[in-house]
Amino acid sequence: MTVEQAVFLFTSALILFSGFMMVTRRNLVHAALYLIVALFGVAVIFVLLEAGFLAVVQVLVYIGAIAILMIFAVMLTRGDISKEQEPVNADFGWALMLAALFCFGLIILIGQWPAVNSQAPALSAETDTVFELGSALVSPDAYVIPFEVASVLLLAALIGALVVARPHKKSK
Amino acid sequence: MSFINDPITFLAEWITQFLGGFLPEAWVTFIVTLLGVIITASFGLVFVIFLIWLERKIAARFQDRLGPNRAGPFGLLQTFADIVKLITKEDVIPEKADKLTFNIAPILSVVAVLLIWAVVPFAPGWIGTDLNVGVLYIAAVGSFGILSILMAGWSSNNKYALLGAFRAVAQLISYEVPMLVTLMVPVLLARSMGMMTMVESQDLWFIFLAPISAIIFLVSSIAEVGRTPFDLIEAESEIVAGYHTEYTGMKFGLFFAAEFLHAFTIGVLFAIFFLGGWRGPGAEQFRLLGVVYLMLKGLLGYFVVMWVRSTLPRIRIDHMLAFNWKFLTPLSLALLVMTAILDKVFGDTALRFPVLLAGNGSVLLVTWLALRWTSRRHTKERRVFKKRPVAKPA
Amino acid sequence: MIPLSWYLFLAAGLFSLGLYGVLARKNAIAILMGVELMLNAVNINIVAFWRYLTPGNVGGQAFAVMVFAVAAAEVAVGLALVISVYRRRKTVAADEINLMKW
Numbered sequence: 001m002t003v004e005q006a007v008f009l010f011t012s013a014l015i016l017f018s019g020f021m022m023v024t025r026r027n028l029v030h031a032a033l034y035l036i037v038a039l040f041g042v043a044v045i046f047v048l049l050e051a052g053f054l055a056v057v058q059v060l061v062y063i064g065a066i067a068i069l070m071i072f073a074v075m076l077t078r079g080d081i082s083k084e085q086e087p088v089n090a091d092f093g094w095a096l097m098l099a100a101l102f103c104f105g106l107i108i109l110i111g112q113w114p115a116v117n118s119q120a121p122a123l124s125a126e127t128d129t130v131f132e133l134g135s136a137l138v139s140p141d142a143y144v145i146p147f148e149v150a151s152v153l154l155l156a157a158l159i160g161a162l163v164v165a166r167p168h169k170k171s172k
Numbered sequence: 173m174s175f176i177n178d179p180i181t182f183l184a185e186w187i188t189q190f191l192g193g194f195l196p197e198a199w200v201t202f203i204v205t206l207l208g209v210i211i212t213a214s215f216g217l218v219f220v221i222f223l224i225w226l227e228r229k230i231a232a233r234f235q236d237r238l239g240p241n242r243a244g245p246f247g248l249l250q251t252f253a254d255i256v257k258l259i260t261k262e263d264v265i266p267e268k269a270d271k272l273t274f275n276i277a278p279i280l281s282v283v284a285v286l287l288i289w290a291v292v293p294f295a296p297g298w299i300g301t302d303l304n305v306g307v308l309y310i311a312a313v314g315s316f317g318i319l320s321i322l323m324a325g326w327s328s329n330n331k332y333a334l335l336g337a338f339r340a341v342a343q344l345i346s347y348e349v350p351m352l353v354t355l356m357v358p359v360l361l362a363r364s365m366g367m368m369t370m371v372e373s374q375d376l377w378f379i380f381l382a383p384i385s386a387i388i389f390l391v392s393s394i395a396e397v398g399r400t401p402f403d404l405i406e407a408e409s410e411i412v413a414g415y416h417t418e419y420t421g422m423k424f425g426l427f428f429a430a431e432f433l434h435a436f437t438i439g440v441l442f443a444i445f446f447l448g449g450w451r452g453p454g455a456e457q458f459r460l461l462g463v464v465y466l467m468l469k470g471l472l473g474y475f476v477v478m479w480v481r482s483t484l485p486r487i488r489i490d491h492m493l494a495f496n497w498k499f500l501t502p503l504s505l506a507l508l509v510m511t512a513i514l515d516k517v518f519g520d521t522a523l524r525f526p527v528l529l530a531g532n533g534s535v536l537l538v539t540w541l542a543l544r545w546t547s548r549r550h551t552k553e554r555r556v557f558k559k560r561p562v563a564k565p566a
Numbered sequence: 567m568i569p570l571s572w573y574l575f576l577a578a579g580l581f582s583l584g585l586y587g588v589l590a591r592k593n594a595i596a597i598l599m600g601v602e603l604m605l606n607a608v609n610i611n612i613v614a615f616w617r618y619l620t621p622g623n624v625g626g627q628a629f630a631v632m633v634f635a636v637a638a639a640e641v642a643v644g645l646a647l648v649i650s651v652y653r654r655r656k657t658v659a660a661d662e663i664n665l666m667k668w
Contacts, residue, residue: 002567004567004568005567005568008568008572012572012576012579015576015580016576016579016580016583019579019580019583019584019603020583022583022587022599022603023583023584023586023587023590023591023596023600023603028593028595028596031596031599032599035599035602035603038580038603038606039602039606042580042606042609042610045573045576045610046610046613048568049573049613049614049616049617050617051613051616051617051627051630053627054609054613054627054630054631057631057634058609058634061634061637061638062602062606062634062637065638066602066637066638066641069641069642069645070595070598070599070641070645073595073645073648073649074595076649076652077595077648077649077652077658087591087592087593087596088590088591088592089590089591089592089660089661090661091589091590092589092590094589095585095586095589095590096586096590098585098586098589099582099583099585099586099589100582102581102582102585103578103579103581103582106578106581106582107575107578110571110574110575110578111571115570115619116569116570116571116574117569117570117571118569118570118618118619119567119569119570119618120567120568120570120617120618120621121618121621123621129624129627132624133624133627133628133631136624136625136628137628137631142624142625142628143625143628146628146629146632147628147631147632150631150632150635150636151635153635153636153639154635154638154639156639157638157639157640157642157643158642160642160643160646161642161643161645161646162646164643164646164647164650165645165646165649165650167653
């Protein structure tokens with residue numbers, strides 16, 4: 001077993017364990033903290049895949065913004081959580097069955113696919129993936145339109161979130 | 173490569189050769205890297221001991237006092253005495269605290285700062301890892317600091333700690349916006365996010381090309397550390413001690429050390445982004461000189477942070493947020509757009525310096541006019557009281 | 567070296583965990599967390615396919631960036647909705663928010 005394989009196995013065990021803890025914890029702040037561990041593990045996976053830029057962005061966006069927003073929201077809507085005895089709804093058996101079926105189905109499908117055992121081709125030393133990604137995101141014959149649409153989407157989400165979360169005058 | 177020119181590379185090569193005699197290559201790389209990590213991290217933490225003494229001395233001078241002067245010459249051993257005191261104190265964990273989170277939080281706060289030192293270029297060729305996304309990495313590990321504060325505040329199960337954590341998150345997330353936007357200005361000027369390239373491309377220090385960005389970076393960094401005037405996070409007159417209210421002994425010490433190291437790290441980052449990092453006469457030849465230059469420039473930035481701390485009082489929480497969102501963020505965005513356009517047009521010509529300086533000046537002028545206009549509108553709305561008779565001496 | 571299948575198995579497991587979280591959890595915020603897990607599983611797959619099958623084409627990375635942007639937008643709006651609902655109905659349990667249920 002190479003070092004990379006050991007790192008991969010350890011990280012994926014950590015990701016799956018904290019993912020499992022996240023969906024089963026009763027205390028939502030604990031769930032959010034386990035979510036952060038899982039997200040950090042995914043960043044490590046990105047490093048293993050030689051996508052350093054995405055790994056850093058993963059930490060910046062997911063841990064620095066999304067997870068902290070989650071914890072914040074959990075704390076703002078407390079009150080109810082202490083009352084919530086049962087963290088899962090009545091249909092959780094069906095959900096478990098569906099998720100397990102889905103997982104096994106995916107694994108069987110992946111196993112049947114011929115390209116599955118392919119090894120990673122070596123990246124040539126001259127190509128700077130960050131540079132290529134940056135130019136692809138703003139060049140008109142590549143991804144400039146999705147990029148700009150994403151920025152519009154973010155702006156719309158920003159305004160929408162403000163409008164939705166702002167306290168109504170009537171409810172005062 | 174002789175010892176005097178480049179001691180670290182010399183030692184690293186010597187160790188590699190020595191270990192290479194009886195160990196496989198992968199292990200040698202691992203051990204040498206581990207040694208590098210341990211040396212860098214312990215250097216940071218040991219330096220804090222000196223920084224605490226320095227800060228207490230300088231803050232004392234600002235307040236017309238002597239500062240620590242009993243333990244050792246010039247009070248140099250005072251910090252060691254404090255460490256011994258912190259270690260021997262009882263380690264209290266509150267009954268209702270969330271134990272695991274409570275214990276991880278202080279460690280995470282130190283780790284978050286130490287991680288930054290992995291990409292600090294000390295001298296030509298002396299850098300932990302020259303990531304090609306170094307600047308983004310610095311921003312990303314900063315989020316662990318926020319996380320540690322939130323964890324500490326929540327797990328203490330104390331209302332003041334939670335209030336402090338809420339304030340901290342509001343402040344740190346807000347001030348990350350202008351900090352990141354201004355960091356893009358040196359990235360544009362250096363045409364790279366790598367820290368080494370950043371320093372190498374500063375034939376002319378970036379503070380001359382982007383003076384306002386430098387100031388905004390310093391201000392938002394001070395807010396990121398949570399020092400006066402932005403110390404609402406641990407405002408002792410309002411919320412006891414904020415997020416670390418419940419911490420005692422060395423766990424409090426870790427938060428304390430992290431804060432001091434972070435403040436100095438801000439100075440070093442300021443030096444790297446705007447003051448040319450290790451550049452200086454002879455630094456290419458004798459690399460140890462580069463480290464000295466970087467530390468001196470970093471201490472200069474640190475001194476400015478201390479100076480601000482001793483001069484300004486704490487600002488109000490709504491002023492803190494308004495200052496960020498209504499002043500720093502728009503200004504830094506305008507500067508980014510201005511720099512991007514001017515540097516694209518004049519970047520490779522001799523006009524780069526005067527044009528960029530003029531651009532900065534015009535942004536400053538527009539800001540000043542806008543502020544004047546809004547403040548005049550404010551004065552119009554101000555109530556004018558009727559003149560009341562005053563007793564006058566006969 | 568790591569074969570592609572390992573990444574795909576990891577992503578499948580993570581996606582299923584997220585799916586379970588979305589379907590079974592009561593709290594609306596926990597459901598959003600499950601969605602995050604699913605998006606991350608998708609991202610692992612996208613980047614793994616980019617690295618193993620088309621390393622010369624940065625499209626995979628570009629779309630991973632898009633997923634980040636969409637996830638950020640989704641969380642912002644989702645949490646705003648949760649907080650708004652909490653303010654009016656004093657609950658964040660998804661099965662109690664049933665005024666529009668037919």
